[in-house]
Amino acid sequence: GAVVxxxxxxxxxxxxxxxxIECRSLDFQATxxxxxxxxxxxxxxxxxxxxxxxxxxxxxxxxxxxxxxxxASLTLSTLTVTSAHPEDSSFYICSASAAGVLxxxxxxxxxxTVT
Amino acid sequence: DxxxxxxxxxxxxxxxxxxxxxxxxxxxxxxxxxxxRQLPSQGPEYVIHGLTSNVNNRMAxxxxxxxxxxSTLILHxxxxxxxxxxxxxLNPSNYxxxxxxxxxxxxxx
Numbered sequence: 001g002a003v004v005x006x007x008x009x010x011x012x013x014x015x016x017x018x019x020x021i022e023c024r025s026l027d028f029q030a031t032x033x034x035x036x037x038x039x040x041x042x043x044x045x046x047x048x049x050x051x052x053x054x055x056x057x058x059x060x061x062x063x064x065x066x067x068x069x070x071x072a073s074l075t076l077s078t079l080t081v082t083s084a085h086p087e088d089s090s091f092y093i094c095s096a097s098a099a100g101v102l103x104x105x106x107x108x109x110x111x112x113t114v115t
Numbered sequence: 116d117x118x119x120x121x122x123x124x125x126x127x128x129x130x131x132x133x134x135x136x137x138x139x140x141x142x143x144x145x146x147x148x149x150x151x152r153q154l155p156s157q158g159p160e161y162v163i164h165g166l167t168s169n170v171n172n173r174m175a176x177x178x179x180x181x182x183x184x185x186s187t188l189i190l191h192x193x194x195x196x197x198x199x200x201x202x203x204x205l206n207p208s209n210y211x212x213x214x215x216x217x218x219x220x221x222x223x224x
Contacts, residue, residue, distance in 0.1 A: 032210070043202070043214040043215060043217060044159070045214070046211060046213070046214075049211065095158070095159075102164060103149060104161065106151075106158035108157055109157060109158045
């Protein structure tokens with residue numbers, strides 16, 4: 001089956017620094033990639049949707065200048081959390097969809113802790 | 116977006132079938148019914164999807180009511196590895212999945 005990887009799997013950073021999370025589709029071309037955030041004991045919340053070569057579409061309430069998304073190729077999307085603060089600590093998950101496939105493939109998630 | 120209603124949690128014994136219900140009374144004609152599951156500290160995993168007819172795959176079966184206002188995910192023989200949160204999601208296409216609270220499935224050995 002199709003595989004989506006994320007790197008790193010966990011990261012600890014200091015408040016005020018930036019963190020980049022990579023999401024890769026390993027064996028298929030992802031026409032669309034999605035970024036989610038999940039707080040403990042809560043469901044997934046969609047942050048943004050990105051198509052290769054286009055600007056990401058952010059959900060209401062998500063700061064586009066704080067959560068920078070780049071989808072430079074059909075196999076790679078990155079999420080950069082800029083000037084991270086402790087309230088940004090969360091589980092970040094990406095997913096990818098392939099052309100003609102009606103479901104999404106999810107990455108394993110990245111645990112971000114901001115101290 | 117059409118919403119779904121699922122029980123907060125369910126328990127089942129290992130090696131027995133599990134029926135996970137989902138109500139979606141406001142489903143539209145173009146909404147697919149998707150099921151995903153999420154194991155602890157992992158990303159979600161696609162389980163199955165359907166539109167009108169019942170569906171089977173290697174992981175589970177999906178039974179869809181004739182009026183499409185409800186559906187049931189069936190795990191034929193639950194194992195401890197099936198313990199997860201199961202999400203029932205409606206989607207007119209593969210875009211912007213809206214996640215509810217899901218059903219936490221507890222498997223008792």
